[in-house]
Amino acid sequence: MRVAVLGAGAIGAYVGAGLHRAGVEVHLIARGAHLRAIRTSGLKVLSARGDFEVHPYATDNPEEVGPVDHVFLGLKANQYAAAGPMVKPLLHDTTTLITAQNGIPYWYFHGLPGPLRDRRIESVDPGGTVSRALPVRRAVGCVVYAATEIEQPGVIRHLEGTRFSIGEPDGTTSVRCKEFSAAMVAGGLKCPIEPDLRDDIWIKLMGNIAFNPISALSRATMASICRHREARELVVRMMTETLEVASALGCTPRISIERRLAGAERAGEHKTSTLQDLEKGKPLELDVIVKAVVELADLADVQVPTLRAIGAVADLLNEQLTAA
Structure with a gap:
């Protein structure tokens, strides 16, 4: 399984480190001093649960990564609309976008029964800019209950929590959710699949x-x-x-x-x-x-x-x- 973490900051790098520890082929897409430190010395996680170090692939250019099975979006929601050019090289026909964001997600009404089914929320997806950049059919929701911070470039301090709840917009338990959840669990993280995410x-x-x-x-x-x-x-x-x-x-x-x-x-x-x-x-x-x-x-x-x-x-x- 190939996973790209787009936005390998405090949360994204923590997830990437766990997946790499599970044996997943992980590509961290980062920038600046953080990227340089990961390339030079690897990625260190400091935690009361146990410190560890990994050496995943790291780049600032998604073209170098190519298509992957899952893209974990470690970006702020207000960066989603501009993420299309970064995401596009990472996609094949069935690539999943794990949308780990705060607040109301752009896919909120996708597949939801009732009069608001598939309605676009303007404040979240203005003019459809986000859903064009990140096609809704690829989206899997993710609610992050972990707290981390970049202590210094290449070093992540895990503060609390290891749960990353995921779920399909239509409430089904899909193969892609099972695959990603299993990899997260193997890496020491909690990743329940929630039918009512x-x-x-x-x-x-x-x-x-x-x-x-x-x-x-x-x-x-x-x-x-x-x-x-x-x-x-x-x-x-x-x-x-x-x-x-x-x-x-x-x-x-x-x-x-x-x-x-x-x-x-x-x-x-x-x-x-x-x-x-x-x-x-x-x-x-x-x-x-x-x-x-x-x-x-x-x-x-x-x-x-x-x-x-x-x-x-x-x-x-x-x-x-x-x-x-």
Whole structure:
């Protein structure tokens, strides 16, 4: 089995390292100092579960890799629309795209029974740019429950979690999912195939939709937000509205708001990915997290005043950042 990891950053490289350890032919597509370090000294993973080192193929040119069986997308969702030229050399007729992203995925309504079947979500797939770059028929969803960071070029620090839940948009248990899941498990990672992956999407989204924009607006860590009474109440309102949208669309995430908050508190003084991007001057990955849920709320006729207000201010922040 041949796998390419497009965007071999903290999460992508961690997945690639696990797959390589399982004996999979892995090609990491990275850039800059990180790529140079991997080529020179290999890829090191530091973890409480045990440190290890691998030496996978690494390049910044997908043309050198050629067609593979699975492409793990380690990109931010706001990079998907521009990824077409990088993805194209990696495809054969049945290549799978493992779409490991935060928020609402571009394939959300693909194959979903009901009046919204195959509907395109404009805030996620504006003008169809993403679905043209990454054909929906190739997509397998992936919800990431692992936390990692690049400690230094070529070195990944695994912080917590090893679960990468995957699933077909139509809910079937496909051969391609079984193949990828088995390789992940062989590499020491958890990779359950979920027939109701959309429930997992909403569970993770409950945290992202509240903590990510609030952290960017306040520069606060997750624990700091939880400790602040009014901010905590704001998080609860945002999570409540999110669950109302999920319910209106037929999803019932199996987790309570208090349990979700407890998990955030356990993360401690952790900076969300959105806050980290803000500090680095990068565009904020908020359209698929906040704006998409507001769009879905309008489709489902659900009132989300808190999400709408926070989303507007966060979007203004993002505009100021990208204009600078």
